[in-house]
Amino acid sequence: MSQPPPPPPNQPPTPPQGGFGAPQDPPPQGGFGAPPPPPPGGFGAPTPPPGQPPAYGYPQAPQPPQTPPPGQPEGYGYPQAPQPPQTPPPGQPQGYGFPQAPGQPGPYPGQVPGQQPYGYGYPGAPVQQPAPPQGGGRKLSTQMQIIIAAAVAVVLIIAGGVWFAMGEDGGKGADAKGTTGTTGGGGKGGGGGGGTAADGPGKEKAPANTASKVAFQKPHPKVTYLTNVVGSWVTDKAYVKTGINSIVAYDLDKGTELWTIPLPGQVCAASRHTEGNRTAIAFEPAKATPPKNFQPCSEVGAIDLSTGKLLWSKSVTGGQGGDDKARFNEVTVGAGTVAAGGTDGGAAWDLATGKERWKPQVNAEQCYDMGYGGGAGLVAARKCGPYDQQYVIIQNLDPATGAPLSQFKMPTGVEYASVVSTKPLVVAADVGDSAGDGSGISDFFSIDEKTGKLKAKIAVDADRFAAECDVTEVESCIKVAVGNGRIYLPTEDHEGSGEYGQTNEIVSFELATGKPTSDKSDAGDRYSMFPLRMDGGNILAYKEPPYDKGGQIVSIDGATMKQTVLMENPGVESVRRAESSFSVGHSEMLFSGGRLFISEMMISEPSDSGVDDDQFYMIGYTTN
Incomplete structure (x- = not known):
């Protein structure tokens, strides 16, 4: 059984009586979030009878100043006496409750001095009201006053919409290199300043019909203990997923099994990266048996995702493991090399042949490779020193020999590090366990992979940003993407503009x-989104849906931050419940060629409570 899923995101504060999905009192006409009906008659309606207060949209006569009754304090509706300027106590910085310097926002986490902060919560732009007529010209008729009032209202509505789309700074943003884009709740793009993203166009294109359908779904395999099923990949012909003591390929649109690679034991680690439809796994040497249901993770192998063949499998001794087989926590593929790491040290093999490139070694500095980041390059996260004086080094490696091409020593207080990207080299860490939110990230480190020099340290306030890393694994970060010379992060959810529900931005x-930068793309009311991966210069993102809709895949233009919807999943209850049963952070999500696949990473024996009835091992959606 998987862990019980969290409640679907962005639900209303109180579930309807009778259980989730039970009939409710009918919503206001037009549905939840619909605009309120206009005043009776709308713009241009007749002037109300004498004695009746004017409704919105009617020109109103100037009101004389009002004073409160004797003994009544000044407050809402009454003019207040001028207040002397307030200043903070000596030594107290200006902040909440004290006036700010004109035109300057208050302190903001991570704000660069002199730079406009991005995100939600900006004060509205002042709206210039039309000046009253001067002199003794002819008095306008009542009908003409109504027409003028309606026209002014329309102009203000249009002006307000333009300001909202462009931003308070007119679309220029704090950084002239970037542009600001926003979207509505349905994912329609808007804003942006044109141009081309640094990393070029993406491959994923919007289909003629973005509405998806369920291609297939698979129930949980029967197991008797908590089982690791990490590992999934997509080729042009198959969706490949770790099974029980096996790797299984499924037809992209039907879900029928195409081939199976049997293994002597369960997969315990899998590479995120592929090269030429080849990838790597780490697995146990034999099937787990009661009562401990555990085998050491000592075998490493390469698989061909096109043919369904285990190309080779290897193990090594040495390092902290002594004469026993070294145990590995993770494995990756980078620059033609398979590299596996763990507390016993690191080892590597040629991806094509399985030839050993290096193995764990004992050294005077007590160093060992905790793990590696792969992809375009190969980077090691190396821990050194005695237990009470350990430190972490990031090494950019020659993938053929393991020799360090450059290295960067992480600051004091870093016990683990996660490689987000190898080219460019970006590393995440929780310095001094200061994040405090379980994300594993207090800072990102942008490092020159050629020289090992630090380009920039990017502090990310845990209260504002929502990327995550498993601190004990080197290649485990989610909800983050690197491209166009930038790192893209989701903000934490916050209250949206609707009656209820939350939203966020990238x-x-x-x-x-x-x-x-000034880059910003809004999820829209009741949606929350995060990056999946880069597609050229575009950011592919998943939008977690509200309780009454399906999720979306959107492509965000790296130059304009404008969104294009690539997929919208069905909103029918049974499909929504299946989609929301996969917990973000505990499931794998892959999108490619108009298809989305979501699968579990850990499964266990089903309970007798029935809570697993709506959960699946994997589910595939398609727009094809």
Whole structure:
């Protein structure tokens, strides 16, 4: 059984009586979030009879100043006496409750001095009201006054909409290199300043019909203990997923099994990266048996995702493991090399042949490779020193020999580090366990992989940003993407503009300077989104849906931050419940070629409570 899923995101504060999905009192006409009906008659309606208060949209006569009754304090509706300027106590910085310097926002976490902060919560732009007529010209008729009032209202509505779309700074933002884009709740794009993203166009294109359908879904395999099923990949012909003591390929649109690679034991680690439809896994040497249901993770192998063949499998001795087989916690593929790491040390093999490139070694500095980051390059996170004086080094490696090409020593207080990207080199860490929110990230480090020099340290306030890393694994970060010389992060959820529900944004920082950019793409009311991966210069993101809709995949243009919907999943209750049963952070999500696949990473024996009835081992959606 998987862990019981959290409640679907962005539910109303109180579930309807009778259980989730039970009939409710009918919503206001037009549905939840619909605009309120206009005043009776709308703009241009007749003037109300004498004695009746004017409704919205009617021109109103100037009101004389009002004073409160004797003994009544001044407050809402009454003019207040001028107040002397307030200043904070000596030594107290200006902040909440004290006036700020004109035109300057209050202190903001991570704000660069002199730079406009991005995100929600900006004060509204002042709206210039039309000046009253001067002199003794002819008095306008009642009908003409109504027409003028309606026209002014329309102009103000349009002006307000333009300001909202462009931003308070007219669309320029704090960084002239970036542009600001926003979207509505349905994911329609808007805003942006044109241009082309630094990393070029993406491959994923919007289909003629973005509405998806369920291609297939698979129930949980029967197991008797908590079982690791990490590992999934997509080729042009198959969706490949770790099974029980096996790797299984499924037809992209039907879910029928295409081939199976049997293994002597369960997969315990899998590479995120592929090269030429080849990837790597780490697995146990034999099937787990009661009562401990555990085998050491000592075998490493390469698989061909096109043919369904185990190309080779290897194990090594040495390092902290002594004469026993070294145990590995994770494995990756980078630059033609398979590299596996763990507390016993690291080892590597040629991806194509399985030839050993290096193995764990005992050294005077008590160093060992905790793990590696792969992809375009190969980077090691190396821990050194005695237990009470350990430190972490990030090494950019020659993938053929393991020799360090450059290295960067992480600051004091870093016990683990996660490689977000190898080219450009970006590392995440929780310095001094200061994040405090379980995300595993207090800072990102942008490092020159050629020289090992630090380009920028990017502090990310745990209360504002929502990326996550498993601190004990080197290649485990989610909800983050690197491209266009920037790192893209989701903000934490916050209250939206609707009656209920939350939302968030995707924003970015420059890797060269660490400064926040003006990039911003809004999830829209009741949606929450995070990056999946880069697609050229575009950011592919998943939008977690509200309780009454399906999720979306959107492509965010890296130059304009404008969203294009690539997929919208069905909103029918049974499909929504299946989609929301996969917990973000405990499931794998892959999107490619108009298809989305979501699968579990850990499964266990089903309970007798029935809570697993709506959960699946994997589910596939398609727009094809």
